[in-house]
Amino acid sequence: MSSIPAAPDDAVRACIADWRAAFLDDLAEWLRIPSVSADPGHAADVRRSADWLAAKLAATGFPVTEVWDTDGAPAVFADWPSGDPAAPTVLVYGHHDVQPAARSDGWHSDPFVPEQRDGRLYARGAADDKGQVLFHALGVRAHLTATGRTSPAVNLKLLIEGEEESGSPHFPELLRTHATRLACDAVIISDTSMWSKDTPTVCTGMRGLTDCQIDLYGPGQDIHSGAFGGAVPNPATEAARLAASLHDEQRRVTLPGFYDDVIELTPAERELFAELPFDEDTWLRTAHSHATLGEEGHTTLERIWARPTAEVNGIAGGYQGPGSKTVIPSHALLKLSFRLVAGQDAEKIQQSVREWAARTLPDGIRHEIVFWGATRPCLTPLGHPALTSVVRSMERAFGGRVRFTREGGSGPAADLQDVLDAPVLFLGISVPSDGWHSPDEKVELDLLTKGAEAAAYLWDDLAEHWSTQARTPTVP
Amino acid sequence: MSSIPAAPDDAVRACIADWRAAFLDDLAEWLRIPSVSADPGHAADVRRSADWLAAKLAATGFPVTEVWDTDGAPAVFADWPSGDPAAPTVLVYGHHDVQPAARSDGWHSDPFVPEQRDGRLYARGAADDKGQVLFHALGVRAHLTATGRTSPAVNLKLLIEGEEESGSPHFPELLRTHATRLACDAVIISDTSMWSKDTPTVCTGMRGLTDCQIDLYGPGQDIHSGAFGGAVPNPATEAARLAASLHDEQRRVTLPGFYDDVIELTPAERELFAELPFDEDTWLRTAHSHATLGEEGHTTLERIWARPTAEVNGIAGGYQGPGSKTVIPSHALLKLSFRLVAGQDAEKIQQSVREWAARTLPDGIRHEIVFWGATRPCLTPLGHPALTSVVRSMERAFGGRVRFTREGGSGPAADLQDVLDAPVLFLGISVPSDGWHSPDEKVELDLLTKGAEAAAYLWDDLAEHWSTQARTPTVP
Missing domain, CATH: 3.40.630.10 (Zn peptidases)
Structure with missing residues (x-):
């Protein structure tokens, strides 16, 4: 001293x-x-x-x-x-x-x-x-x-x-x-x-971060949705189902174990957040957004500061141009990011993502996952x-x-x-x-x-x- | 005569x-x-x-x-x-x-x-x-x-x-x-x-056909998934949830009323289909696919010839380039096609699609649907x-x-x-x-x-x- x-x-x-x-x-x-x-x-x-x-x-x-x-x-x-x-x-x-x-x-x-x-x-x-x-x-x-x-x-x-x-x-x-x-x-x-x-x-x-790309491969080439539609797995459909399965109806992330290690906010911390003069309309303008949506049971500030998330940063598959093309695409991709909060371990989350994708995707869809990084x-x-x-x-x-x-x-x-x-x-x-x-x-x-x-x-x-x-x- | x-x-x-x-x-x-x-x-x-x-x-x-x-x-x-x-x-x-x-x-x-x-x-x-x-x-x-x-x-x-x-x-x-x-x-x-x-x-x-594009609009511009992630609706996530909600676990189409007017195959017709010398491996090669997947309770031939379908022909939203970009996109799109079978009315299906999208999407996601056509x-x-x-x-x-x-x-x-x-x-x-x-x-x-x-x-x-x-x- x-x-x-x-x-x-x-x-x-x-x-x-x-x-x-x-x-x-x-x-x-x-x-x-x-x-x-x-x-x-x-x-x-x-x-x-x-x-x-x-x-x-x-x-x-x-x-x-x-x-x-x-x-x-x-x-x-x-x-x-x-x-x-x-x-x-x-x-x-x-x-x-x-x-x-x-x-x-x-x-x-x-x-x-x-x-x-x-x-x-x-x-x-x-x-x-x-x-x-x-x-x-x-x-x-x-x-x-x-x-x-x-x-x-x-x-x-x-x-x-x-x-x-x-x-x-x-x-x-x-x-x-x-x-x-x-x-x-x-x-x-x-x-x-x-x-x-x-x-x-x-x-x-x-918050920490780990993000990945999941590539989904179905038919060896784009195929006709009339000739084959309804009878083979469609990677665009499966990418959507995979991404949709990330959240339940309460918008909690469904990955097994995702919340296990989260250091929960104490009542005192929640009170301190709540004391801040938060105005939702002002905040929505900052977010260029028109409504809030997130994990049930948490305020907006809790959601962005102290709760882990799963977001779809990118999704692609099949025809994206003007008009119509009735194809079952051969490939689709998902770019996902997971914001992590104190207590969570990026490697554990990555392992959970790998297991979830393997378990969720049906036969006939091959997939590859690449994680871009992990920030604690x-x-x-x-x-x-x-x-x-x-x-x-x-x-x-x-x-x-x-x-x-x-x-x-x-x-x-x-x-x-x-x-x-x-x-x-x-x-x-x-x-x-x-x-x-x-x-x-x-x-x-x-x-x-x-x-x-x-x-x-x-x-x-x-x-x-x-x-x-x-x-x-x-x-x- | x-x-x-x-x-x-x-x-x-x-x-x-x-x-x-x-x-x-x-x-x-x-x-x-x-x-x-x-x-x-x-x-x-x-x-x-x-x-x-x-x-x-x-x-x-x-x-x-x-x-x-x-x-x-x-x-x-x-x-x-x-x-x-x-x-x-x-x-x-x-x-x-x-x-x-x-x-x-x-x-x-x-x-x-x-x-x-x-x-x-x-x-x-x-x-x-x-x-x-x-x-x-x-x-x-x-x-x-x-x-x-x-x-x-x-x-x-x-x-x-x-x-x-x-x-x-x-x-x-x-x-x-x-x-x-x-x-x-x-x-x-x-x-x-x-x-x-x-x-x-x-x-x-x-089969008949009606197909559409659904555009989903969220934030007014792409926003940072760290600053806002977990607290506002993400159009890419919602596009995935919407597309995923098209089928249940039995891979039946969930649109209300979708099957109401379907003229079901008679037992005699199913028997006639079943008599055809169908070889799944050969058919899968034709489809460039690696597994069959479709509505439970139906054979592959029934699925492609006599059952109506919902297919994702295209899906897009957010970042699709190489590597990572942790963004909540402002826009996503879905291109969907519905193959129709005898009895189904394309306009009724279109109305059901409109209602389903409006009901399924959360506040904060604006959407537009354009139907490209209808073939009976x-x-x-x-x-x-x-x-x-x-x-x-x-x-x-x-x-x-x-x-x-x-x-x-x-x-x-x-x-x-x-x-x-x-x-x-x-x-x-x-x-x-x-x-x-x-x-x-x-x-x-x-x-x-x-x-x-x-x-x-x-x-x-x-x-x-x-x-x-x-x-x-x-x-x-």
Whole structure:
């Protein structure tokens, strides 16, 4: 435990207020670099963005800053050891690449010429994710200045990747290559949103994923549905029956054992979800959907955050062109994905899928299953000491209660958790209206500085409350 | 009833034997014309084929021969009135266009240079359908010569269309345009196969058809299956559930009322089907399939000939490319076809489909149904006097028992039945090994002349046994 007293709130706030203008200038400079990882024409910009960040972190005081090459775009690594041998080691994750953007997509200002309007900074990457990466530089400066430290209360590492917007294709490899230098007690991911400006939240987990393709082969060639219809198995019909058999009438997934290992929501967690100001109409608009539908006995938030699913991502078989062609096709395919929640094991689910397909399909239909991948779910239990530190720091910054969310999707968090074998925590200050991947992406300036403030508190809090002994693995 | 005695078998056979060589020369000449209706480059050949046939029928003695233009390929009409005012009027249907063929498809001789080998004539169109059209010219000559008549015992009309291999797109219009001149008491279709050379058969009906496309619309755009999966309806899943709900576990169609009007097979009909030397392995090879599957309680022949079906001809939704894309698609589609049997009414089935879709799909999935068409089933009851005449004529020609088959498909027969309001009978002498639409199409020369012989007997038999009074409609 650190012997230096934690930073007082006033001192942290004063630092941040003093440096706010310079910080925003820095951020604007970085946002001018169009680091679009999806576009090979911007490869030099992505590298320039990495170099800019490495230099900025060096200027901030990080004694180690490196640009790490991958087979794709470069990542930035920074390391600032604490002087305290008992200090926990924290790795902050973010990304410096951005989505493509063009003024003609509907932007009100040039996406790569940052513009402040009404307390917001508009630019591609403002919220996703450059703003949320850079507030850590401001945060650590405030942490040091307010405490009079010369090194952070935790061993602070940053890993800022350059291909997140392209699906992080080389990220697991990058993690494995540098696993020793990336070793940490906890990962802090700053690449998520809160519920809203008025309802600050901390994300506590993401669903896992395993997805597959099932190819069904029937007749050796397409055959005439008049001559043979009604007497031989039709792979399109069987693909439909197979997919339909995934859910019962209560929309529960029917795969044997599917729910066996699910860590069920506690009544307290369900209550916390229910306290969020969820408005179904608003949510349906976000989903571009016209009705909710899902597992009986669960709310929409429970369904997307804490319940496992089976979805048909693709189905194909037979004639798809205009008009009619009365054929029994020789082939059909299903693309299925299963979102997994804490407790579930992807390999067990895969085995259940294999057995279900083999058992369900009739004689005369040969099938092949290929699983594309498996991403473990991650969940930090509500009582986890590192999560408590995150929440406490957020509550100090926001001056009020911080609630809990989860994410329905699956992301690099799972790679970090799996390769580094560390619990994953989320410190994000973006809000759903920030327009990720859309025109007029922006970040709320007040939230950005609150993020820096929360980070400034967090390193102290973790060092104080998360002793070496407490850092035993508690993630399921 | 005709006062001229029917032709004795010996006299008919003698005529046919005498003219066989000349008849085969004629057929070979016709087969040299590549009347491929699907290929616009052969349009002139299709017309040449029509002209050739009209001239040949004129030379045979038909007082009226005409080439009828359509918006596509021309048809040939011929008319030879009987002298007897009580004589029934019979319309023979066939087609003079052929499937495409190229030596490089695997033919052992040029598809448009007919070649006799081992009692067979190899050429595109030999069996489908020029051989089966032209045997009527030989048949009516034998009928006349053997009886000493100058005009046939029936009012004999021929309608030989030029677009059957292209789906008969202008055929219903052609029938409606010329309905008065085509008026008849019965249609004889010579465009089908028998069970085999050793098991001569007469087809007694074809299934009807109605088919549709159902479009399912869910989210306004593809959405992320992580962010929203498990909480909104997925059109691909719902398309699968809809298609799967078409059949129960006994593979009976579940549409309410679907079987209500079905004219069930009589025990005698089932027995007649069961007597056919059906070999499942052989049949499965024809179907390119690896197992049978269909409505419980019925044999394969019953399933394809006498039971209505629901088939998925096409299904599509979401991502179909390589690899994974975890999306909830905004749209999915189903292409369904329903084969109908005697008694069923296509419009009633369509209404049932509409109600089933509306009832089955959940809130949040909008759907549209388009029916492509409706073809009525046709069935000539076993006791029908015209059918008895066909069977008797076939048995005289083949010198043994003739059994019954049906066709699972649907074809121009239904248009003829519907527009001309006449029962449809089948007089075909092709066999499954003739290779329709395949390389090395051929016709068995002995069967071809037996076809001519049966036709020669048929006109007498119909005139004798199917008096004006008996020609009341008996088709369901």
